[in-house]
Amino acid sequence: MTAARTSAPTTTAAKAPAITATGLRKSYGDKLVLDGIDLDIAEGSVFALLGPNGAGKTTTVEILSTLLRTDAGSARIAGHDLARDTEAIRSVIGVTGQFSAVDNLLTAEENLLLMADLHHLDRREGRRRATELLRRFELSDVTGKTAATFSGGMRRKLDLAMTLVGDPRIIFLDEPTTGLDPRSRRTMWDIIRGLVADEGVTIFLTTQYLEEADQLAGRIAVLDHGRLIAEGTADELKQLIPGGHIRVRFADSRALEAAAGIFGIAARDEESLTLRIPGDGSLPSLRAVLDALEATGVAAESLTVHTPDLDDVFLTLTGQPRPATTAAAAAAVPPKENV
Template sequence: MNDPMIEVRGLRKSYGRTAVLRGVDLSVRRGEIFALLGPNGAGKTTTVNILTTLVQPDGGTATIAGADVVRQPAAVRRSIALTGQYASVDEFQTGEENLVMMADLAHLPKRAVRRRAQELLERFDLADAAGRKVGTYSGGMRRRLDLAISLVADPAVLVLDEPTTGLDPASRSQLWDVVRGLAADGTTILLTTQYLEEADRLADTIAVLSDGQIAARGTATELKALVAGDHVRVSFEDADSLAAARGLDLLAGAEEDAKELALSFPAAEPVRAIRDVLERAEARGLAVAGVSVVKPTLDDVFLALTGSGAARRAPGSTVPDHPATARPATDRPAPEEALR
């Protein structure tokens, strides 16, 4: 399960004078869910297009299941399936007819076509709707059918380009369960998404792409360590208590949310900090409405790494590369180091 299925080294691509990819390195293990995050224009789609042989890079190398995307494109295509942002299904055919058609196009043996279609319909909870026209399917059903179609030929690598775009929360959660099951069965999954919660919930490893380079990579926990740690939030029942709380040395410099009558401050030991705040508030007769611990999120990481806005980050903090994605030394400092 530790065999690399996707290997990218020094990938570069420019359109005219605009450099879209400026030396991207990635390594994805067999059976891993690898999420690629980044703002619009960061190079996610270009990376996907290169890996799926739709676009040729200007430099660097990329291999899928050991096949080079430039020199062995046919071998790469036999190993991959791509599911884009919107379901590519024929609305005038039934769900089963869509699957049978794709199985025929994939040159599956005639005797295996119907069996494979039925297996996928059952796996994606579409068996009861197999005989219905796809035009009658809900958005979630279409996405599941689209994903099922991608798996007709049992690819080793599945590329999901923002697969839950436009889905409601219930359909999104259902699709997440399907993706987890595929990875558990050994399918390698490269996921691009704009939903940071999606990457947090699904991915074994996350890479943040910014300005054509990998700004950081690691597990969700490792990436969250890039920003300043836990904060304690104390809310008060009235404005007088909020104002008086400013006199507590523990809350000096705390960030104020006057609209919600709350103060927030960083805490290396949040449990002890909460106890101290409550003890001192009680001693002064302050009306505390509630306390909570606010942990860093991937939103904080995303904003800090991509320069999309202000976010808390611990000074000098970096995220270690995942062992499977360690990069060779270069003369240029790693993007992670540039954040210090």
């Protein structure tokens, strides 16, 4: 916490949510894509929406960014009503889609200046903003080169820089690092962290990379068959999934046999000379295992702890058969006009 914030009054009002949504629904013919989702996303945070292909992630982004009408439900973006204040919402958001909006025939600078013109910035401010963004995204050396010559990572950085020309307070990033190599992906992560930490920007992130959500997001929601089936911090989601264990390896079968007598519920693997002892990975559970081994004089060669990760969460929670809900059934819910 900085000194300035330490000296500030402690009775300041809580910040309004950056994004709220209630009962968002969307169908295409008889295909129900979104089945009444609710969202509450804090200002100045990273929120990640996970889900398999076809779960409704991009549809959610398109609705909240005013690109697509809802069939029912309501939402507020930066305090503006989605149904009535479309232009006000568009003035405070930015969208970086799955596919780059970069014009290959223009240079890096020309792409940014084009965005400045679209945001009705005057020439001097547009050039100042373009120069600043080229520097921030480490693209100053390729200012005059056409985007067609850029690598995938450079194109994604330029694409995000173009989104920032309008100085948005909320940014929708729809799978922003798809196809990038690990180094370029981590560069994008650093840029996203900086936007939140340094400028208080709110990031709505959809991603196929579970490590990305784990690294960046304060809160994560899992979307499947158009429904939110889980939401929380990464740690909270991991705690939903059983399967944590302590894996203990022994030097010989005699030690393994002795240890198996101590931990009756452990799963024994004779070939690898290991026991899998159920545990949540906490220090108390680990200490209890070590204390039990020491008290009985059984020596272990190695010990490792496994706790469920977001891969486990994703694979366990998603891919189940769709509930018996169709667009026709959803049509029984009176639609609310929205944008």
